[in-house]
Amino acid sequence: MFTGIITAVGQINSITPIGSGVDHGVTLRIQTPSQYLDDVGLGDSIAIQGACMTATRLDPDLLWFECDVSRESLNKTVGLQTTGAVNLEKALRTHDRLGGHMVTGHVDGVGKVHRFELVGESWLLQIEIDASLSRFLAYKGSVTVNGVSLTVNQVLDQNNGCLISINLIPHTIANTSLGNLTVGSPVNIEIDLIARYVERMLSASTVSKANLENLGESA
DSSP states (O other), X not given: OBOSOOOEEEEEEEEEESOSSTTOOEEEEEEOOTTTTTXXXXXXXXXXXXXXXXXXXXXXXXXXXXXXXXXXXXXXXXXXXXXXXXXXXXXXXXXXXXXXXXXXXXXXXXXXXXXEEEETTEEEEEEEEEHHHHTTOOTTOEEEETTXXXXXXXXXXXXXXXXEEEEEOHHHHHHSGGGGOOTTOEEEEEEOHHHXXXXXXXXXXXXXXXXXXXXXXXX
16 A cells, blocks of 8 residues: 655666566666665565556665566556666555555556646646546546555546646655656556545445345236
C-alpha cells in the first residue's frame, strides 16, 4: 500500500530481458539518491511510476536496486520499458502520515496528456481518460498519475471517455518526474480505491435486483 507521495526520483539505468520469448519480462536496474536504500531490504515493495514492484537485488552502497517486471505488467503500464527518470515511493508503514490517499500500486489503465502548460505559478495538466475508467473520476476526487497522488479539479465527459484537469504546484514539478511530460505523453492511471469498491457494490446490487425481479416473474 502507498500514499502517492513521491519519496524520490530515480533513474532506470538498464533494462535486461529475462528471456528471449515474447512472454518474458525484463529486469530493471534503478539508480536512487543517496541513502534512499538504507531502510530497504530484499522483498520490499517500491512503486515505480505508480506500479508496485519487488526489490529482488540491491546495493545500498552503490545506490541501485533491481526488480523483475513481468510481461503482463509491461503490457499494462508505461514508463518501465525505457531508461530515464521515474517516480519512486516506498511502501506505506502503519505509523506513516497518509499525506496523499490510499494507493495500491496497481495501474488501472493508461491515459494520454492532452494539455500541459504553465498557468500563473502552477501547471495545468489535462489527461484524456478511457471510457472504462471515466466513471471512477469525480470533481475534487483523487487520482494517481505515474504514482503521484493528485486532485481532480474538473471532469469533462466525452463520447470516448473524459478529460480531467489537474493543477500541479511548483513543488510537485520539482520533486517528481511529471515535469518531463509533454502533450501526447502516456501516463499510468490508478483510480481511487474507494471509488473502485463503490462501483462494484452498486453494480452487484443492480445485478442482484434484476435477478430477483426475473425470479419473481418466472415464479
